[in-house]
Amino acid sequence: MNTRELTGRQKEVLRFIENFLLTRGFPPTLREIAEGIGLGIKNIASVQKHLKSLEKKGYIKRIPRKTRGIELTSLKLSNLNIIPIIGKVQAGLPIPAFEDVEGTIAVDSLFVRNADGTIALRVKGESMKNAGILPGDVVVVKLNEQINDNDIVVAFVDGEVTIKRIKRKEDTIDLVPENPEFDVITIKSNEERLYILGKVVAVFRRIG
Amino acid sequence: MNTRELTGRQKEVLRFIENFLLTRGFPPTLREIAEGIGLGIKNIASVQKHLKSLEKKGYIKRIPRKTRGIELTSLKLSNLNIIPIIGKVQAGLPIPAFEDVEGTIAVDSLFVRNADGTIALRVKGESMKNAGILPGDVVVVKLNEQINDNDIVVAFVDGEVTIKRIKRKEDTIDLVPENPEFDVITIKSNEERLYILGKVVAVFRRIG
DNA sequence: CTCCCTGGTATTCATTTGAACACCATTATA
DNA sequence: TATAATGGTGTTCAAATGAATACCAGGGAG
Known part of the structure; x- marks a missing residue:
């Protein structure tokens, strides 16, 4: 698969993060993402994997160990x-x-x-x-x-x-x-x- | 004092939050603010008070109990x-x-x-x-x-x-x-x- | 067939975090 | 003089959070 192409689920996660950030003013936590895309609250590991994929493909940047430490490449507040x-x-x-x-x-x-x-x-x-x-x-x-x-x-x-x-x-x-x-x-x-x-x-x- | 006027310290806190958000992509935690304005890491209560003042004067909005739950009135991402x-x-x-x-x-x-x-x-x-x-x-x-x-x-x-x-x-x-x-x-x-x-x-x- | 990627589930753990108290000093206001 | 607002310090605690691990299943590539 192309290094930039996203799977359906990955797109869904990215859209959720974008929407959350734009409406709330700060990025979501892993658990908020899990809930937001209809996963169980216990299911953070799946979200972790999706975020890792999104980062590898260049759509987001993660700040390790920081709560809500997700930056959108498309929306640089800087x-x-x-x-x-x-x-x-x-x-x-x-x-x-x-x-x-x-x-x-x-x-x-x-x-x-x-x-x-x-x-x-x-x-x-x-x-x-x-x-x-x-x-x-x-x-x-x-x-x-x-x-x-x-x-x-x-x-x-x-x-x-x-x-x-x-x-x-x-x-x-x-x-x-x-x-x-x-x-x-x-x-x-x-x-x-x-x-x-x-x-x-x-x-x-x-x-x- | 005018309901909108800020004290020097309050201004400092607001500037720090603005700058943090714009450069990092997400709002700071209370402890990050404390460190950022030169207070001890243990000194979150002071920051709490400043944030309460800033909210009362309409410069920010806080989302209770949420990590980094600070919205800037001047920068509504929505x-x-x-x-x-x-x-x-x-x-x-x-x-x-x-x-x-x-x-x-x-x-x-x-x-x-x-x-x-x-x-x-x-x-x-x-x-x-x-x-x-x-x-x-x-x-x-x-x-x-x-x-x-x-x-x-x-x-x-x-x-x-x-x-x-x-x-x-x-x-x-x-x-x-x-x-x-x-x-x-x-x-x-x-x-x-x-x-x-x-x-x-x-x-x-x-x-x- | 094997390997890798995707995607989901469940659980554990050390840290981080917001909140709440108690206490103190200074200054402006009533 | 009393009162409120500002500003700082120290501490405690429950809840939230990111990370790590283990397990499972399907599909595509070589």
Whole structure:
């Protein structure tokens, strides 16, 4: 048999573990698995064998002697980032304050590597429409990130929050919208009207 | 003290639990917490008190008498969906086949309610640019969903995969791009050139 | 036929674990 | 001043748990 193919019973065990973990928040014990797939409570040895098979075929990883020590290869929690969604950013000095935290959002590490210094905001306005950032979208913002030319940033201008593309000139900084209906905001370097909150690193949208 | 505010020690305990769960894949035992925050191994009673405080303030939920029975309010795994990323969709009858599964992606239930019959695809081409769907984006597709007029769909036309907005006319179906540089594809209802794979329900993009 | 893998049943055992007490110190609040 | 909340220490105990072992049966591969 192929090294990755599962027997019916093994599939059943794997599905049970996945489902248990997703609904309960932690992996099952051997006895919980036994019960879950309709085996007698005394019948842990069978479960042990199934788990050994699943591990050999690469679907799970077991941590020896640890209660509930089962990791799913398909669901690596270490690939997850929990990021707070901020409802309102309040102007303030020296740094703006985050208010109305709506909750948290789980983001795959495919989009965000590290949750440190990262927040999520809801997009208002159409100024970045042509960059594929629409009203209602959720943008993920890295706060303490190096800002490079042409980055899309979340900026405070005169106390207002806005998303724009940044372009540095000789003596000015341009905040460029990606929508011809909006104007470029030009700020002289010596003015104190601008505060760059962070860099937009991901965009999420739900449709329908 | 506010019902939600945490003391320094309580914060420390919560951070430890979060970090443990995310890196190890399952919550810690009381003794692991005790060790993790620098308490003696015998000192479980203190941890019990901290957990009780954290639960009272709504940050965690405990499942009595269960080893590692700690749920994080901020990280509800039940709010997570694990969706396969399909590298290539192969034309085939009666339904296309999914090949080159790149892996899985975790999606917050904020964007996808249910993982059943759901896949993720990478966008190629700019035909939906003005709908905020760009090349390289990941789109989430519901396979067995009711298709309504004006939905954005993944369609097979003459064996080619494409993302378009669907508009039903009297005797034809129009697949409308959201980019003036692309043409509308019109298909007569009696032709067998069209297969609707599913409906696009979410778009994800990484920037930079 | 023999060997290996799968799958189930039954039992034993050392550890681990959550829970419950008792006791103490500090600090903030009423 | 009294009271509650926080935070730490030490101990005991029943229950839960992973591991190991032995036994049995069927099927596929060589």
